[in-house]
Amino acid sequence: MRMPFDHNDHYHRLLLRQLPPGCRTALDVGCGTGRFARRLAARGIVVDAVxxxxEAVAAARELTARELSTRELTAAAGAGERPRFRQADVTQVELPRGHYDFVSCLASLHHMPFDTVRALRESLAPGGVLVVLGCYPERSRTDWAWSLAAVPVNAAARVAVALAERVRGGRPAGPGAVRAPVAPPRMSYAETRREAAVLLPGCRMRRLLFWRYLLVHRAPDGAGAPGGAGGN
Structure with missing residues (x-):
């Protein structure tokens, strides 16, 4: 039986802490069923989600309509509007330049060429932030060490979430059960850091548990000089 613990959902709070002050517009790339897009909209942000x-986009629209009655999305509706979901391949569409205050990619960048970040970077408004919650394969001893550390935590979290769902009566069947296409990541953590340093000057990147990394790039706002990809 598939446990209901989602590695990407686990990091939503971390990603939301990267929002720039006064964020008004956002783009969520590879939005899936729209969970993170809805959390952005709940903050009064106008969200384009692609x-x-x-199937994922249809489920996102249906789930959003269902949840409009909840406190979270009722507040969002009063401040702005629901996420604008669109079926699109971000590598095949022209993004508006200098438009978004926040761009997010949750476990989606490895489904497209890494240099797609160039277009995402150019879509940022001055002072805007691009965040990537990415995946990487185990290639080095450090990779394997992080994987070994994640295994017991992952098992405990899955059991805890499964028990909590059972107490609440389980998850209802519906569009939330849609499974997005899955592809294994190909770029190693080290390769991603090297490419990011070139394409996203001044970005910061660090490992996370559960086979993820966090990459954050802030667009220039007239202050500071670009540097290389930091992190470890």
Missing amino acids: DPAA
Whole structure:
């Protein structure tokens, strides 16, 4: 039986802490069923959310309509509007330049060429932030060490979430059960850091548990000089 613990959802709070002050517009790339897009909209942000999978976009729209009655999205509706979901391959569309205050990619960048970040970077408004919650394969001893550390934590979290769901009566069947297409990541953590340093000057990157990394790039706002990819 598949446990309901989601590695990407686990890091939503971390990603939301990267929002720039006064954030008004956001783009969520590879939005899936729209969970993170809805959390952005709940803060009064106007959100464009794109995904190439028609089934995921349909589920995102349905789930958003269902949840409009909840406190979270009722507040968002009063401050702005629901996320604008669109079926699209971000590598095949022209993004508006200098438009978004925040761009997010949650476990989606490895489904496209890494240099797609160039277009995402150019879509940022001055002072805007691009965040990537990425995946990487185990290639080095450090990679394997982080994987070994994640295994017991992952098992405990899955059991805890499964028990909590059972107490609440389980998750209802519906669009939330849609599974997005899965592809294994190909670029190693080290390769990603090297490419990011070139394409996203001044970015910061660090490992996370659960086979993820966090990459954060802040667009220039007239202050500071670009540097290389930091982190470890």
